[in-house]
Amino acid sequence: MAIEVRIPTILRNYTDGAKAVNAQGASLSALIDNLEVNHPGIKDRLIENGDLRRFVNVYVNDEDVRFIGGLEAELSDGDQVVVLPAVAGG
Amino acid sequence: MLTIDRATYDGIVAHAKRDHPDEACGVVAGPEGSDRPERLVEMVNAAGSPTFYEFDSTDLFQLYKEMDQRDEEPVVVYHSHTATEAYPSRTDIGLASEPNAHYVLVSTREHGNNAGPVEFRSYRIVDGEVTEEEVTVVDELPARSN
Numbered sequence: 714m715a716i717e718v719r720i721p722t723i724l725r726n727y728t729d730g731a732k733a734v735n736a737q738g739a740s741l742s743a744l745i746d747n748l749e750v751n752h753p754g755i756k757d758r759l760i761e762n763g764d765l766r767r768f769v770n771v772y773v774n775d776e777d778v779r780f781i782g783g784l785e786a787e788l789s790d791g792d793q794v795v796v797l798p799a800v801a802g803g
Numbered sequence: 804m805l806t807i808d809r810a811t812y813d814g815i816v817a818h819a820k821r822d823h824p825d826e827a828c829g830v831v832a833g834p835e836g837s838d839r840p841e842r843l844v845e846m847v848n849a850a851g852s853p854t855f856y857e858f859d860s861t862d863l864f865q866l867y868k869e870m871d872q873r874d875e876e877p878v879v880v881y882h883s884h885t886a887t888e889a890y891p892s893r894t895d896i897g898l899a900s901e902p903n904a905h906y907v908l909v910s911t912r913e914h915g916n917n918a919g920p921v922e923f924r925s926y927r928i929v930d931g932e933v934t935e936e937e938v939t940v941v942d943e944l945p946a947r948s949n
Contacts, residue, residue: 722876722902768898799900801858802882803894
């Protein structure tokens with residue numbers, strides 16, 4: 714069971730520069746815990762106070778996870794997860 | 804240093820003037836690693852605000868997917884300030900997430916939607932450090948080296 718996770722430039726220091734890594738998990742929450750095992754520190758960049766960070770976007774098969782259950786979004790083998798930091802400012 | 808062609812520069816300024824008093828935002832994409840801002844992509848400011856900008860999350864995804872397919876990256880990330888100078892705000896610095904990009908700030912505070920000069924400045928923002936850089940506007944970007 715493998716899910717491809719696309720990593721944005723700013724987080725590639727956690728993946729030895731890799732643009733994509735494989736991870737496992739039946740939900741986004743479990744997937745992020747699994748990512749943390751192999752790429753320590755990455756979870757804190759994605760999650761704050763038990764929820765996705767406001768300015769981090771995660772997509773499962775082209776859909777923003779905020780519309781499909783957030784951290785509880787279900788995943789299955791072959792899904793593609795994309796992480797993109799928001800482009801925002803004041 | 805940011806080297807940008809006149810048409811792209813004018814396009815960014817026109818976008819900023821058009822959206823004034825709200826902040827305008829977008830990117831100029833270019834081949835990965837080339838440092839060439841070649842393709843201006845105006846984005847919608849989903850915040851629709853004079854003090855904040857944010858790319859819509861679906862638009863953001865489509866943009867990155869398209870750049871990925873074309874082996875591009877965001878060479879320039881631009882937005883406007885409509886009441887303050889063209890210098891990154893604390894929020895801009897905190898949220899800057901493209902260490903390889905030139906962050907361009909345009910200020911429309913002087914002339915708003917009307918003709919007239921604007922402040923157009925460029926910065927690197929890496930790990931919370933802001934470094935201003937020179938902007939050189941050329942008629943056309945030099946020929947690609949490869």
